Amino acid sequence: MKRNSDLQAHRMLKAAKLYCTKVRIAILKVLMKTDKPLSQEQIAQRSGKKRFDKVTIYRTLESLLKVGLVHKAFIEKRAWHFELAHNCTESQCHPHFTCTNCGSTHCLIEISLPMAKSPHKGFVIHRQQVRLEGLCPACV
Amino acid sequence: MKRNSDLQAHRMLKAAKLYCTKVRIAILKVLMKTDKPLSQEQIAQRSGKKRFDKVTIYRTLESLLKVGLVHKAFIEKRAWHFELAHNCTESQCHPHFTCTNCGSTHCLIEISLPMAKSPHKGFVIHRQQVRLEGLCPACV
DNA sequence: AATATATTTGCAACTTAGTTGCAATTTTGT
DNA sequence: ACAAAATTGCAACTAAGTTGCAAATATATT
Ligand SMILES: [Zn+2]
Ligand SMILES: [Zn+2]
Ligand SMILES: [Zn+2]
Ligand SMILES: [Zn+2]
Numbered sequence: 001m002k003r004n005s006d007l008q009a010h011r012m013l014k015a016a017k018l019y020c021t022k023v024r025i026a027i028l029k030v031l032m033k034t035d036k037p038l039s040q041e042q043i044a045q046r047s048g049k050k051r052f053d054k055v056t057i058y059r060t061l062e063s064l065l066k067v068g069l070v071h072k073a074f075i076e077k078r079a080w081h082f083e084l085a086h087n088c089t090e091s092q093c094h095p096h097f098t099c100t101n102c103g104s105t106h107c108l109i110e111i112s113l114p115m116a117k118s119p120h121k122g123f124v125i126h127r128q129q130v131r132l133e134g135l136c137p138a139c140v
Numbered sequence: 141m142k143r144n145s146d147l148q149a150h151r152m153l154k155a156a157k158l159y160c161t162k163v164r165i166a167i168l169k170v171l172m173k174t175d176k177p178l179s180q181e182q183i184a185q186r187s188g189k190k191r192f193d194k195v196t197i198y199r200t201l202e203s204l205l206k207v208g209l210v211h212k213a214f215i216e217k218r219a220w221h222f223e224l225a226h227n228c229t230e231s232q233c234h235p236h237f238t239c240t241n242c243g244s245t246h247c248l249i250e251i252s253l254p255m256a257k258s259p260h261k262g263f264v265i266h267r268q269q270v271r272l273e274g275l276c277p278a279c280v
Numbered sequence: 281a282a283t284a285t286a287t288t289t290g291c292a293a294c295t296t297a298g299t300t301g302c303a304a305t306t307t308t309g310t
Numbered sequence: 311a312c313a314a315a316a317t318t319g320c321a322a323c324t325a326a327g328t329t330g331c332a333a334a335t336a337t338a339t340t
Contacts (some may be wrong), residue, residue, distance in 0.1 A: 100266065108256075110261075111257070113256055114253065123276060129271040129272075129273075
C-alpha cells in the first residue's frame with residue numbers, strides 16, 4: 001500500500017539510475033511536501049521519528065544533486081538549503097526572496113528574469129541565479 | 141607622506157563617522173586594490189606583515205558593512221567574500237560570475253539585469269543579487 | 281600635551297555546518 | 311539465496327565565524 005509520493009520518488013530514482021534506498025525516498029518525500037528550500041537540519045527533523053544521520057543526509061543530497069533532482073537554493077545562517085529542481089529551467093532556477101523584516105524566505109516561481117548577456121568579453125554564461133530582498137506580504 | 145589610498149580611506153571613514161583605525165584603513169586599502177571579492181583569510185594575507193587577528197577583521201568588516209562601505213558579495217567554500225560597495229547601485233550589485241571549469245570568480249560590472257517585478261503578491265522588492273555560472277575566457 | 285571617554289583590538293575558548301575514513305548494512309542483479 | 315556494488319552510521323575531524331573580556335587606541339576636552 002504505497003503512497004503516491006513513494007511511487008513518484010521511486011520513479012525519480014529509477015530514472016536517475018540511483019539505488020532506491022529508504023533515506024533517498026524519505027528525503028525526496030520531505031522535499032516534495034515543502035514549498036521552500038530546507039537545510040540538512042530541517043530535513044532531518046521532518047524525515048520521520050528515526051532520525052537519519054546527518055552524514056547520510058548530506059551524502060544523499062549530494063547524490064541527488066549530482067543527477068539533477070535537487071538544487072542548492074541558497075545559504076542562510078551558514079547552512080545550505082536544498083529543494084527539488086522541478087521549478088527550474090536548465091538555465092535558471094526561480095528567484096528566492098528573503099524578507100528583511102521577518103527573515104522569512106519564499107520561492108517566487110512566477111518571476112523570471114531575462115538571462116544576462118555577457119558583453120563581448122569571452123564569458124559564456126550557462127546558468128544564473130537570483131536572490132531578492134525586501135518586504136514580504138506579512139510585513140509590508 | 142601619506143599615499144593617495146590612505147587619504148581616500150580616511151575620507152571614507154570620516155564620512156561614515158567611523159574611527160580611523162589602522163585596521164580599517166588597511167582593510168579598505170586591500171579592498172581598493174583588488175578587482176574581486178576577498179575572504180577574511182585573503183584579506184589577512186594581504187594586509188601587511190603583521191597579520192591582524194581574524195576576529196578583528198570580521199568585526200572591522202561588520203562595521204564597514206553597517207555603514208554601507210562594503211558588501212558581502214558571495215559565499216565560496218563556506219567563506220564569505222567581501223568587496224567595496226562602489227560598483228553597486230542602491231538596488232543591485234553587479235553580478236558575480238564563477239567558472240565551472242577552473243573555479244575562478246569575476247565581477248561583471250558591465251552587466252545589469254532589469255529589476256525583478258513582483259507579480260501582484262504583496263512582495264516589495266528592494267534589492268536583487270545575481271550569480272552567474274559558465275565558462276570564463278580562459279576556459280572557453 | 282595631558283586627561284577622560286568611547287571605541288576598537290587581540291586572545292582564548294567556543295559553536296556549528298559540513299567532511300572523512302571505515303566497518304557494518306542494504307540494494308540490486310543473477 | 312548469493313555475490314558485487316553501493317549506501318549507511320558512527321566517531322573524529324575541519325574550519326568559518328562568534329563571544330566575552332581585558333588591554334590598547336582614537337577622539338574630544340581641558
Ligand atoms: Zn516579512
Ligand atoms: Zn525555490
Ligand atoms: Zn575558467
Ligand atoms: Zn564584485
